[in-house]
Amino acid sequence: MNPGKILLVEDNPDDVTLTMRALKSHNITNEVVVAQDGVEAIDYLFGTKVRPAAADLPAVVLLDLKLPKVNGMEVLQRIRSEERTRLLPVVILTSSDEERDVMDGYSLGANSYVRKPVDFVEFTKAAQQLGLYWLLMNQAPPSPRAP
Amino acid sequence: MAIRDWPIKRKLTAILLLISGLVLVLTSAAFVTYQVVTFRNTMRDNVATRSRILAANSTAALAFANEADATELLGALKYDPHMVAAALYDRNGRILATYPPAAAADLVPPAPQPDGYRFEGGRLVGFTPVAQGGNQRLGTLYIASNTKAVSDALRLSGIIAVVVLAIAMLAAYALAAVLQGRISAPILALAETATAASTRQDYSVRAPKFGEDELGTLTDAFNQMLGRIEEQKKELQQHAKILEQRVAERTQELEHRNEALRRNTAELLAANTELDAFAYSVSHDLRAPLRSIDGFSQVLLEDFATQLGDAGRDSLHRVRAASQRMATLIDDLLKLARVTRTEMRTERVDLSAVARDIVGDIQRATPDRQVEFTIAPGLEAEGDARLLRVVLDNLLRNGWKYTGKQPQPRVAFTAVDENGSRVFVVKDNGAGFDMQYADKLFGVFQRLHSAAEFEGTGVGLATVRRIITRHGGRIWAEGVVDQGATFYFTL
Numbered sequence A: 001m002n003p004g005k006i007l008l009v010e011d012n013p014d015d016v017t018l019t020m021r022a023l024k025s026h027n028i029t030n031e032v033v034v035a036q037d038g039v040e041a042i043d044y045l046f047g048t049k050v051r052p053a054a055a056d057l058p059a060v061v062l063l064d065l066k067l068p069k070v071n072g073m074e075v076l077q078r079i080r081s082e083e084r085t086r087l088l089p090v091v092i093l094t095s096s097d098e099e100r101d102v103m104d105g106y107s108l109g110a111n112s113y114v115r116k117p118v119d120f121v122e123f124t125k126a127a128q129q130l131g132l133y134w135l136l137m138n139q140a141p142p143s144p145r146a147p
Numbered sequence B: 001m002a003i004r005d006w007p008i009k010r011k012l013t014a015i016l017l018l019i020s021g022l023v024l025v026l027t028s029a030a031f032v033t034y035q036v037v038t039f040r041n042t043m044r045d046n047v048a049t050r051s052r053i054l055a056a057n058s059t060a061a062l063a064f065a066n067e068a069d070a071t072e073l074l075g076a077l078k079y080d081p082h083m084v085a086a087a088l089y090d091r092n093g094r095i096l097a098t099y100p101p102a103a104a105a106d107l108v109p110p111a112p113q114p115d116g117y118r119f120e121g122g123r124l125v126g127f128t129p130v131a132q133g134g135n136q137r138l139g140t141l142y143i144a145s146n147t148k149a150v151s152d153a154l155r156l157s158g159i160i161a162v163v164v165l166a167i168a169m170l171a172a173y174a175l176a177a178v179l180q181g182r183i184s185a186p187i188l189a190l191a192e193t194a195t196a197a198s199t200r201q202d203y204s205v206r207a208p209k210f211g212e213d214e215l216g217t218l219t220d221a222f223n224q225m226l227g228r229i230e231e232q233k234k235e236l237q238q239h240a241k242i243l244e245q246r247v248a249e250r251t252q253e254l255e256h257r258n259e260a261l262r263r264n265t266a267e268l269l270a271a272n273t274e275l276d277a278f279a280y281s282v283s284h285d286l287r288a289p290l291r292s293i294d295g296f297s298q299v300l301l302e303d304f305a306t307q308l309g310d311a312g313r314d315s316l317h318r319v320r321a322a323s324q325r326m327a328t329l330i331d332d333l334l335k336l337a338r339v340t341r342t343e344m345r346t347e348r349v350d351l352s353a354v355a356r357d358i359v360g361d362i363q364r365a366t367p368d369r370q371v372e373f374t375i376a377p378g379l380e381a382e383g384d385a386r387l388l389r390v391v392l393d394n395l396l397r398n399g400w401k402y403t404g405k406q407p408q409p410r411v412a413f414t415a416v417d418e419n420g421s422r423v424f425v426v427k428d429n430g431a432g433f434d435m436q437y438a439d440k441l442f443g444v445f446q447r448l449h450s451a452a453e454f455e456g457t458g459v460g461l462a463t464v465r466r467i468i469t470r471h472g473g474r475i476w477a478e479g480v481v482d483q484g485a486t487f488y489f490t491l
Helices: A013-024 A038-046 A072-081 A099-107 A120-137 B008-057 B059-063 B067-079 B148-200 B214-303 B305-341 B351-365 B385-402 B435-440 B460-470
Strands: A006-009 A032-035 A060-063 A090-094 A112-115 B083-090 B095-099 B116-120 B123-132 B136-146 B346-350 B372-375 B380-384 B410-418 B421-428 B475-480 B484-489
Touching (some): A006 A038, A013 A032, A013 A120, A013 B214, A032 A038, A038 A072, A060 A120, A072 A090, A072 A099, A099 A112, A112 A120, A120 B214, B008 B059, B008 B067, B008 B123, B008 B136, B059 B095, B059 B123, B059 B136, B067 B083, B067 B095, B148 B214, B214 B305, B305 B385, B305 B460, B346 B351, B351 B372, B351 B380, B385 B410, B385 B421, B385 B484, B460 B475
Parallel strands (some): A006 A032, A006 A060, A090 A112, B372 B410
Antiparallel strands (some): B083 B095, B083 B136, B116 B123, B123 B136, B410 B421, B475 B484
16 A cells, blocks of 8 residues: 655745655655645646646645635635545645634535744644644544546 | 584673563553553543542432432443443432443443452553532442453553664664674683694784783683793794704714724725635644644654754754644644634523533643642533633643642632622632733733743733623732732623
């Protein structure tokens, strides 16, 4: 069985670099697919006219909220509305702890909501715990058949 | 129509007619009675005279019992049409002659009756003695006359009386019709005026005055009353007008204010929306660069520690500390903004329980510090549970923080009743403050201690005051340097 991929939806390249570093520093070697905005994330998950959807769903989606074009909430809504991705674990990983965002995130069916700490040491710890939990400890839903 | 419902005119006329009629009837009755009595007396005298003359002439006939002479004598009575019957009785009471000569037995009594003249059965009958030489009685003369003359006289008197009565009553009626007006006209005028005033609500009408009698006084009083009512009505209308005007003015004023309020609300709403967007943007965007600064500083520290040297590492540590401090500042500012933005839900809040909860959190987080917390039981207030929690959290943590250099740190949460309102008190025996700067305590970013002494952003108490203000309450503080601070607040 393939080790699950991580889909990191993040528009800030600094955050991408730091997140990758945090994950790697804890020996989380799963492949990380980066989508730089909502459209890329949706294209990756559901495919486009010129490219089919990814054959395997990622083990977990780390979703930023404030994204160009299509924002994180819309991506989450799309994920939950499609039969294929309905049960896909989605962790919102974002800067804001606005109550509105937290409420909306959970209402739309996010599995978890994590605020990125400014302190990089704390951030690294959070990334490690996320990886440990969602990639190793969590029992993922059975993989649906490819369309 | 019952008499009491008659119009006054008719009543007055009726009273006048009744009185004058009664007087006339009584007068007429007296007149007729007098007539009849007088006439009867005259008639009796006439009959008596005639009887005496006849009696004197009859002496010879009676003395000689000459029936033929007697009959002839009596026969002369036929010239008086009123004579009904006559008879001559002799000394022994036997009838000598009668008139008419063959008189029926019921016309002539069979024997003489006591002398004298009297009315009997519609006739005047008289028995006259017939004497000679003054004292020798020879017999008795009987004469009966009908009383037709009396009844004729009576009838005439009656007719006269009735005619006079009729004429008098007519005159009385005419007079009454004219004179009753003197009394009824003012009353009618009063009634008319009163009706006009009451039905048309027209108080400008006045009853005409006819004289200085009681009705005149009544009219005056009534007119005065109308005048006063009219005056009061005018005053009332004036007042109503003023009131209306005032209402209109107030309404307009209110509308203006409403308009201003609407504008203000709209502006406020726009400002709030902007603030909301601003805060949201800050929350998302301002922290990201800080994360990069802190993150890459850490990367440098981890990957290039040896090349950096002590000075370089120190610098990077400072960069990291600064970015983290800035993150805290941003977070605190966002909290302050949130306090203003969040909708309040008012409910009964058990402040004692909230305080115990917060103290529990503090003690779990810092088990190495021993601070004696005292929380009075049963302190309750109406307010937004979450916001009040922020208030107590800030005040209790402040107490905890500023007692850091005190060997026996104490923080107490109690309440006192002042002028009937509840005042909550958070008191500590910590660093305190100089009362000179008391007004700076609650300003944003205002601090009375350096960050080196006691760390903090200067946002906490500003947040507390904003929450208290939103609850319609007040907060103030008292402090003595190195002896402690006391915060009072009402809700």
